[in-house]
Amino acid sequence: LMAAGGATLWRRLSAWLPRGRLGLVALLGRLSDRLSRGRDRRARRSSWLLLAPLLTPPVPVITAPPCSLCPEGAHRFQWIRNLVPEFGISSSHVKVLSSPAEFYELLKVQIKTAKQRVVMASLYLGTGLLEQELVDCLEETLEKSLQTEGLPSLRVSILLDYTRGSRGRKNSRTMLIPLLQRFPEQVRVSLFHTPNLRGLLRLLIPERFNETIGLQHIKVYLFDDNVILSGANLSDLYFTNRQDRYVLLQDSPEIADFFTELVDAIGDVSLQLQQDDTVQMIEGMEHPYQGDKVVYCETANRRVMEVINSARTRQELLHAKTFHSSQQGSSLLPQQGSRASEDLKPEPDTWIYPLIQMKPFGIQIDELVTETLLTEAERDARIYLTTGYFNLTQAYMDLILGTRAEYRILLASPEVNGFFGAKGVAGAIPAAYVYIERQFYSEVCCLHQQERVQLQEYSRAGWTFHAKGLWLYLAGSDLPCLTLIGSPNFGYRSVHRDLEAQVAIVTENKALQQQLHQEQEQLYLCSGVVSSSTFEQPNRYVKLWVKLVTPLIKNFF
Numbered sequence: 001l002m003a004a005g006g007a008t009l010w011r012r013l014s015a016w017l018p019r020g021r022l023g024l025v026a027l028l029g030r031l032s033d034r035l036s037r038g039r040d041r042r043a044r045r046s047s048w049l050l051l052a053p054l055l056t057p058p059v060p061v062i063t064a065p066p067c068s069l070c071p072e073g074a075h076r077f078q079w080i081r082n083l084v085p086e087f088g089i090s091s092s093h094v095k096v097l098s099s100p101a102e103f104y105e106l107l108k109v110q111i112k113t114a115k116q117r118v119v120m121a122s123l124y125l126g127t128g129l130l131e132q133e134l135v136d137c138l139e140e141t142l143e144k145s146l147q148t149e150g151l152p153s154l155r156v157s158i159l160l161d162y163t164r165g166s167r168g169r170k171n172s173r174t175m176l177i178p179l180l181q182r183f184p185e186q187v188r189v190s191l192f193h194t195p196n197l198r199g200l201l202r203l204l205i206p207e208r209f210n211e212t213i214g215l216q217h218i219k220v221y222l223f224d225d226n227v228i229l230s231g232a233n234l235s236d237l238y239f240t241n242r243q244d245r246y247v248l249l250q251d252s253p254e255i256a257d258f259f260t261e262l263v264d265a266i267g268d269v270s271l272q273l274q275q276d277d278t279v280q281m282i283e284g285m286e287h288p289y290q291g292d293k294v295v296y297c298e299t300a301n302r303r304v305m306e307v308i309n310s311a312r313t314r315q316e317l318l319h320a321k322t323f324h325s326s327q328q329g330s331s332l333l334p335q336q337g338s339r340a341s342e343d344l345k346p347e348p349d350t351w352i353y354p355l356i357q358m359k360p361f362g363i364q365i366d367e368l369v370t371e372t373l374l375t376e377a378e379r380d381a382r383i384y385l386t387t388g389y390f391n392l393t394q395a396y397m398d399l400i401l402g403t404r405a406e407y408r409i410l411l412a413s414p415e416v417n418g419f420f421g422a423k424g425v426a427g428a429i430p431a432a433y434v435y436i437e438r439q440f441y442s443e444v445c446c447l448h449q450q451e452r453v454q455l456q457e458y459s460r461a462g463w464t465f466h467a468k469g470l471w472l473y474l475a476g477s478d479l480p481c482l483t484l485i486g487s488p489n490f491g492y493r494s495v496h497r498d499l500e501a502q503v504a505i506v507t508e509n510k511a512l513q514q515q516l517h518q519e520q521e522q523l524y525l526c527s528g529v530v531s532s533s534t535f536e537q538p539n540r541y542v543k544l545w546v547k548l549v550t551p552l553i554k555n556f557f
Contacts, residue, residue, distance in 0.1 A: 077373075077482060077506045080353045083365055085311040086319070087255050088348030091509035096519050097246035103232060104130065104239035106248065110223035111137040114154060115145075117256075119222040121159040121263050123215060125172040126235030134234065135175055142183045155186055159263050161216040162191035162271055162279075167207055173273055181275045190267035191279060192216035192499065195296050195360060198289035208426075212556040214360060216270075217487045217498040222260060225253040229503050231388075231468045231487050242418070242464045245485050245519070247505070254318075255352055258311045262356070265303040266499065269296070301361040308356065308365075350507040357488060357500040366488060366502060367495050371395060373472065373482075377405035380475035384520050386410035386458075388418065388466040390437050391491035391554055397440065406452050410527055411437065412465040413457040414539055420464070428543075429557060432550045435542045438535050445532075455530035458523070469502070471520045479513035480520065482506045492555040 080086070097103055111118060111134065118138065125131055138156060145154035158176060165172035179187045194214030202210070221228040230246040232238040249255055269288070271279035281287050286296040357366035374396065377383055383405050390411035392400070400407050412433070414420060419429035437455065444453045458465040468489050471480040486502020488494040507513055534540065 075351075075506070075508065077351075077353075077504065080369055080504060080506075081312070081315070083369065084308060084353050084355060085258060085315040087252065087258075087315060087352040088319070089249070089252055089255075089350050089352060090346060090348060091350040091507055091512040093250045093252055094350060094505065094507070094512055094515075095248040095250065096515045097248065098519065098522060100232070100239050100242060100244065103228075103230065103244070103246045106228065106246075107134060107221060108137050110221070110226055110228070111141055114141055114223040116153055116155070116224050117222065117260060118154070118156045119220070119260050119263050120157075120234065121216070121218045121220045121259075121266075122234045123161050123217055123219070124164040124167075124233060124235065125158075125160060125175050126233075126237075127168075127170045127172075127175055128236040130236040130239050131175065131234060135179065138179060139182065142179070142186055145186070146183075152186060155188075156183070157188045157190070157260075157263060157267060159190045159192065159216060159218070159267050159270065161211075162193040163197070163207075163211045164215060165191055167211075173277055176273065177275065177277055180273060184275065188267065189273035190263075190270040191273055192266060192270040193288040194497075195288045195293050195300075196497070198293065202289055214497040215493075215499070216266070217494070218263075218266075218501040219487045220259050220263065220501065222256055222263075225256045226250050227252060227256050227259060229485050231466060231485075237464065238466070241462055242466050243458070243460070243523070244466045245469055245523075247485055247503075249352065252352075254311075254315070255354075258307070258354060261307045261311070262304065262354075262501070265307050266300075268303055269300040297361050300358075301363060304356065304358060304361060304363060308354075349509045350505065350512060353504040353506070355484070355486070355502050355504060357495065359496045360499075364495075366500060369504065370484070370488075370490070371399060373470075373484075374399040374403060374405075377403055377472065378475055379404040381405040382408065382473040383470055384408045384410065384473075384480075384524070385470040385490070386523060387468045387489045387491070388412050388464075389489050389491060389557070390433055390440075391489070391493075391557070392440070393490070393492055393495050396490055397443075400453060401443065401447060401449060406454075408454050408456060408524070410456050410458055410467075410524055413459045416458055416460060416463055416465040418464050418466060428546050431542045431546045432554070432557070434535075434540050435547055435550050436554065437530070438540075438542075441530060441532075441535075456524060456527040457530055457534070458527045460526045467523055471516060478517075479510065480516045481508065481513060483516050493557065496555070 078086070097106065118141070125134075142152075142154060142156065145152040156179070160172050173189075173191070176187075176189050180189060192215075197205070197210055197213040201213070205213070219230050219232060221230070227249040228246060229249070230244055232242070232244040232246065238244060268282055269285060271281060271288070273279055286292060286299055288296055353369075355366035355369050356363055359367075374383070381404075385400075385407060386409070388411075390409070400409075412418075414430040414434055417430040417433060419426050422429070441455055444450060444455075458467075468487075469483060469485045472482040473480050483505050484502050485505065486500070487498075488500040488502055494500050505516075507516075
């Protein structure tokens with residue numbers, strides 16, 4: 001983009017951007033003029049820079065050895081490995097779950113059979129009977145590990161958010177302290193505290209409201225070499241009647257190692273829970289709210305990026321080694337027959353890319369990849385995007401309204417919103433989401449995009465809705481080749497305030513594509529299409545004060 005001439009840039013943008021987006025066009029016009037005059041060559045990165053893939057060949061340029069798989073198929077997303085490690089696996093190792101009960105039962109089974117490590121990252125651990133049963137499973141497994149000969153090999157690491165995990169007298173901390181007391185050498189509980197909640201702000205903002213400043217929002221559940229990626233927390237609602245998404249990656253040691261190292265890195269810059277319910281930092285580590293904020297954030301950035309970059313280097317070396325081995329193997333096959341082929345691992349047909357977003361630490365990988373995917377989606381491609389809390393960033397909204405793909409956006413109806421029926425001010429949050437939804441729908445209508453961009457509301461009696469992610473269908477395909485699954489909600493909080501992680505799963509395997517397609521269909525079957533009449537229903541009435549306050553507070557929920 002920086003290399004493009006101002007006049008050329010302006011012509012290409014004017015031709016591509018749809019009519020009606022005059023404000024954006026004018027802004028980009030002014031920016032292009034500045035470029036043509038040679039000013040501000042080192043302009044800071046901003047959202048308009050992410051339009052670069054529209055103006056130049058697809059980026060980043062793939063520098064790795066060419067893959068034998070079809071470049072026009074799912075592997076067109078290979079550019080992501082220029083940003084994060086790429087893990088090639090067999091599709092047979094991927095299982096898509098569909099229900100909270102299935103998720104809960106799998107957690108218990110995986111805990112009970114773990115031998116080396118249990119790593120769990122979540123917003124919080126609930127305090128009900130189902131959550132206590134999980135803790136009991138951990139205790140039982142740890143007890144068994146003590147009975148083995150030699151030093152016990154099982155290690156348990158739990159990462160939660162400090163503010164959410166400390167809410168109330170009985171909380172996540174009190175649930176886990178017995179494990180710390182019983183197994184001090186095997187259990188670690190880390191509580192992340194955002195560096196943005198400090199000083200007078202920390203003293204003045206009451207409990208619950210302090211969670212709006214920033215959270216540890218990553219959800220990863222890892223047992224030996226099996227990894228569960230989800231948007232679900234460790235709470236009874238998520239085990240019974242709160243719909244989310246869940247995928248199990250089985251026998252994937254490299255992926256398990258990556259997320260273990262990631263949780264360890266965040267844990268190292270978090271407060272450590274002690275047996276007496278106090279917390280303290282690792283010796284020599286900057287304190288998140290008492291220490292120097294810049295030093296703390298730089299330290300955290302360095303720790304997390306070390307994990308990402310070292311894993312990326314390892315995977316590149318492994319990829320090169322596998323590539324050369326396959327070349328050698330193919331030349332040996334005529335001479336040695338089936339023996340050589342048995343020694344070679346099958347070519348992967350599925351690729352996992354971990355996408356990390358930690359804006360407080362200056363890490364914006366997930367944001368970059370998501371915006372590029374939305375930007376690069378071709379005409380007649382279909383994107384099914386879902387979020388339990390519809391509050392898209394302006395950049396995401398502009399790309400959805402300004403690009404060429406078809407969008408089917410699934411969001412929560414007021415009755416299945418997680419805040420529905422809440423006490424106090426929180427009870428008005430579903431109405432605020434209705435107001436945001438109506439504003440977006442009005443913009444879709446103003447641009448005459450109702451056929452291309454369609455909103456659908458999830459509705460299911462007795463349930464709440466918490467699913468997030470997207471499925472990408474290439475033009476002419478009835479099955480998705482890519483999905484994003486994890487913790488981000490595509491809103492301001494996910495991009496700017498919280499710690500988030502998800503994975504891009506890219507696959508060429510038809511059976512796995514069918515699994516993902518069925519997952520998408522199952523969610524969308526419980527929905528109805530939004531139209532103008534939707535907002536005329538009595539339960540969509542939004543009070544004036546909510547309309548006035550929403551623009552001021554929408555970046556906090």
